[in-house]
């Protein structure tokens with residue numbers, strides 16, 4: 001059944017300005033409420049809430065901010081503040097020279113040859129989730145299943161079995177930390193004054209301390225030892241050095257980056273998968289076509305890295321899911337030098353909001369932007385590089401991009417070749433953005449073997 005006239009879940013967009021406190025309260029519940037309706041029809045929306053800000057949905061301006069003039073638009077300290085207690089000065093948060101050398105050292109860790117050696121873990125995780133949902137009865141929340149699957153993958157590729165951080169410690173800590181700390185962060189980004197309470201900040205710090213201790217232990221017990229075979233990301237990072245200066249990471253830097261991989265690679269990939277499953281439930285004709293492809297390529301077995309190039313339509317579904325529901329739905333930067341974007345004057349100190357959710361649904365950029373249509377990605381060259389930014393772009397583009405996409409294709413293809421997903425009526429997810437873009441209420445599906 002193709003539901004051409006229906007659109008998949010979207011957030012209700014405010015067409016009238018809210019009062020200051022009402023706006024803040026709405027934003028803390030769901031940061032997507034920050035977006036006015038004109039963010040979906042115009043290239044740049046500028047305004048002033050405590051500080052001047054610009055919401056940028058214009059591909060050439062995004063190219064300037066993220067790539068051509070990236071040094072003039074660093075990540076803002078306010079945006080970083082809430083992740084700092086968890087990720088320290090690791091790759092995701094570092095700036096300037098300290099970021100540059102870490103990126104140089106970590107790049108080879110994500111080289112295709114290292115990743116290929118680690119992909120059997122993805123196939124195993126796809127088998128595990130298949131067995132779990134085969135055993136289940138009644139509707140299943142596929143978002144929770146995907147969180148568990150993505151955590152199994154990232155934990156197994158990051159650390160050896162003997163030093164693995166227990167799933168319960170890591171998963172719960174990361175999840176609750178991001179939620180509590182995330183609610184405060186938008187207030188900081190917009191420089192909302194301190195009299196507006198930041199609930200949960202102290203709780204968030206407490207939640208992360210166990211995880212940090214576990215990560216410290218993992219690092220200490222691997223340093224100075226022979227790398228495992230195949231080497232997990234932590235062992236590769238211990239052996240890595242800056243090709244320019246030879247500098248290696250200290251125990252603390254290794255800990256920060258191990259946590260960076262766990263946090264950056266866990267929920268994001270789970271979200272890409274969960275939203276993909278929601279969408280193939282929404283449009284059964286897409287699901288049928290994807291299943292035919294998966295069954296032809298896989299013939300009953302779970303997908304491996306070698307199958308990925310042959311699973312083109314499944315990949316298009318994941319790409320389209322990340323267009324409609326970008327797991328990282330907004331980034332922010334601070335302008336440190338004056339600039340002009342289209343007709344807009346940017347002053348040093350202005351807040352730059354890059355709401356990919358609105359970019360990916362902007363009428364100036366996409367035809368029929370709210371419709372689910374994986375065929376948009378049939379010809380990758382047809383998509384402007386800066387119109388589609390689920391992984392960011394420029395020097396700070398996601399380091400785990402190939403890894404995340406590969407994992408999503410392997411898991412989705414395996415599941416679609418074996419199961420039919422039918423949405424549970426009345427339980428559509430609500431897109432809720434608290435740092436990441438989550439399916440509020442879960443992705444509930446009836447799951448039947450095919």
Ligand code: HEM
Nearest residue numbers: 092264265268269272327328390391392396398399400404
């Ligand atoms: C579908 C999955 C993923 C999505 C949508 C995603 C998205 C992003 C985005 C948007 C950024 C840019 C942040 C910025 O410019 O401010 C980023 C950075 C990063 N991501 Fe990912 N990510 C994914 C998976 C992963 C995985 C699996 C890993 C690691 C194993 C990872 C590691 C990183 C790191 C280390 C950075 C920081 C890079 C730097 O600043 O140099 N990501 N990611």
